[in-house]
Amino acid sequence: MKKGIIILLYSIGLVAVLSLILISTYEPQNFTVEIGKSQKELVKLTEISQNYQTFVEDSANYAAYDSRFYSGNDFETNFVLEFEERMNEYPKFYKDFTIFEYSVNMDYTFEFDDETNLVKVSGFPLKIVDSKIYLSSDDVIFEGEEELIRSYILINSSIINFKFYPYFELYSEYNVANIEENNEEGNI
Amino acid sequence: MRKGSVASMIEIYFGVMIIMFIFVSSIYFSQQGEFRSNADVIAVNSGFECYNNLNNILKSDKIFDKKTSLHLGESDDDLTNLNKIDQHLLNLNLNFKLSISEDCESFEENCELDDSYTTISHGDLSNKEKVISCSLAISKKVCEEDCVKFLHMELYK
Numbered sequence: 001m002k003k004g005i006i007i008l009l010y011s012i013g014l015v016a017v018l019s020l021i022l023i024s025t026y027e028p029q030n031f032t033v034e035i036g037k038s039q040k041e042l043v044k045l046t047e048i049s050q051n052y053q054t055f056v057e058d059s060a061n062y063a064a065y066d067s068r069f070y071s072g073n074d075f076e077t078n079f080v081l082e083f084e085e086r087m088n089e090y091p092k093f094y095k096d097f098t099i100f101e102y103s104v105n106m107d108y109t110f111e112f113d114d115e116t117n118l119v120k121v122s123g124f125p126l127k128i129v130d131s132k133i134y135l136s137s138d139d140v141i142f143e144g145e146e147e148l149i150r151s152y153i154l155i156n157s158s159i160i161n162f163k164f165y166p167y168f169e170l171y172s173e174y175n176v177a178n179i180e181e182n183n184e185e186g187n188i
Numbered sequence: 189m190r191k192g193s194v195a196s197m198i199e200i201y202f203g204v205m206i207i208m209f210i211f212v213s214s215i216y217f218s219q220q221g222e223f224r225s226n227a228d229v230i231a232v233n234s235g236f237e238c239y240n241n242l243n244n245i246l247k248s249d250k251i252f253d254k255k256t257s258l259h260l261g262e263s264d265d266d267l268t269n270l271n272k273i274d275q276h277l278l279n280l281n282l283n284f285k286l287s288i289s290e291d292c293e294s295f296e297e298n299c300e301l302d303d304s305y306t307t308i309s310h311g312d313l314s315n316k317e318k319v320i321s322c323s324l325a326i327s328k329k330v331c332e333e334d335c336v337k338f339l340h341m342e343l344y345k
Contacts (some may be wrong), residue, residue, distance in 0.1 A: 005199055006203075007199065007200060007203030007204065007207070008199055008202060008203045008206070010203070010207075011203050011206035011207050011210065012206070014207070014210055015206070015210060018210065018214070029225040029226070030225070030226045030227075030228070031225065031226075031227055031228075032227070032228045032229075032230060033227050033228070033229045033230070034229075034230050034231075034232050035229060035230070035231055035232065036231050036232040036233075036234055037232050039232075039234045040232050040233070040234045040235060042234075043234045043235055043236045043239060044235060044239065044322075047235075047236075047239035047240065047242075047243055047322075047324075048239075048324070050243050050247075051242075051243060051246070051324040051325060054243075054246055054247060054255075054257050055257075055325055055326070055327050058255075058257050058258055058261055058326070058327040059327045059335075061258065062261070062327060062329050062331070065329075085331075085335075086327060086331060086335045089331075089334065089335040089336050090325060090336065091292060091295035091296075091325055091336060092295060092296050093295050093296050094296060095296070097296075
C-alpha cells in the first residue's frame with residue numbers, strides 16, 4: 001500500500017474517532033448538589049447541647065432526691081455516684097462521643113444548712129491542671145509546665161470543633177428520715 | 189517524474205493537510221469548548237424548627253406544674269402527657285406528630301419510630317409529607333434498667 005493512502009486512511013479514522021467523542025459528550029451531565037449539610041450538623045449539635053444541659057439539671061435533681069435520706073459525706077457520695085451513673089446513660093450523639101465520666105470533670109460543692117435541712121448542691125466543669133515533675137541538671141526536683149486536661153465537653157465533628165460547659169445548681173432536702181423521726185417523737 | 193509518484197505526492201499532501209486541520213481545529217475548539225452540565229441544587233432542611241420546638245417544650249414550665257422534662261421523666265402516662273402538650277400548642281400553626289419512646293436505635297443519626305409508640309398528631313396531616321424529624325433525650329426519675337426516654341417530633345408540610 002502506498003504511503004499516501006495509509007496517511008489518508010489514518011486521518012479519516014482520526015476524524016471519525018474525534019467526531020464520536022464530540023457526539024458522546026455533547027449531552028450535558030446531570031448531577032445533584034445538596035447545600036446546607038454543615039448548617040444542619042451545626043444546628044443539631046447546638047440543640048443537643050441544650051438538651052444535654054437539661055438532662056444534667058434533671059439528673060442532678062433526681063440524684064439529690066434519691067440521696068435525701070443521707071447527710072454529710074454519705075449524701076455527697078450517693079449523689080455523685082448516682083448523678084454520674086445517670087449522665088453516663090446519655091445516648092451517643094456524635095462520632096467521637098465519650099461517656100460523661102471521661103468527657104468532663106465536674107467539681108461538686110455541697111453546702112449543708114442544719115437549720116433548714118436544705119443542701120445547696122452545685123456542679124461546674126473543673127479545670128484540672130496536671131503538673132509535670134522534672135529533674136534538673138543539679139538533681140533538684142521541680143514542677144513545671146501545667147497541662148489542661150479537661151473542663152468542657154469537646155465535640156470533634158468533621159466541620160466544627162464545638163465546646164460546651166454543662167453545669168447545675170440546686171437546693172434539696174437532706175437527712176429526711178431523721179427529720180421525720182424527730183417530728184414523730186415531738187408528736188408523741 | 190513518473191505518473192505514480194505524482195499521485196503518491198498528492199495523497200501525502202492531502203493526508204498531511206487533514207492531520208494539520210485536525211491539529212489546528214482541536215487546539216481552537218479546546219479553547220472555545222464549554223463543559224455543559226445541569227446541577228439540581230437542593231437545600232437541606234437544617235431541622236432548626238423541629239429541634240427548637242422540642243427544646244422549648246422540654247424547658248417550659250407552663251405546660252405542667254413543673255418543667256416538662258422533669259414531668260415526663262417522672263410520669264409513665266405518656267398519652268395523657270402528649271395530649272396536654274398538644275393542648276398547650278393548640279394555637280401553633282404547625283402540623284406535627286409527637287411521640288414518646290423508651291428506646292432509640294441511633295440517637296446520632298435520628299430515631300426512626302413506627303406507629304407502635306405512643307403518638308399524637310397535631311393539625312391536618314393528610315396530603316402532607318414529612319419534612320424533618322428530630323429527637324431529644326429525657327432523664328427518667330425511676331432508673332432501674334434505662335435512665336433515658338425520648339421525645340420525638342415529625343414536622344409535616
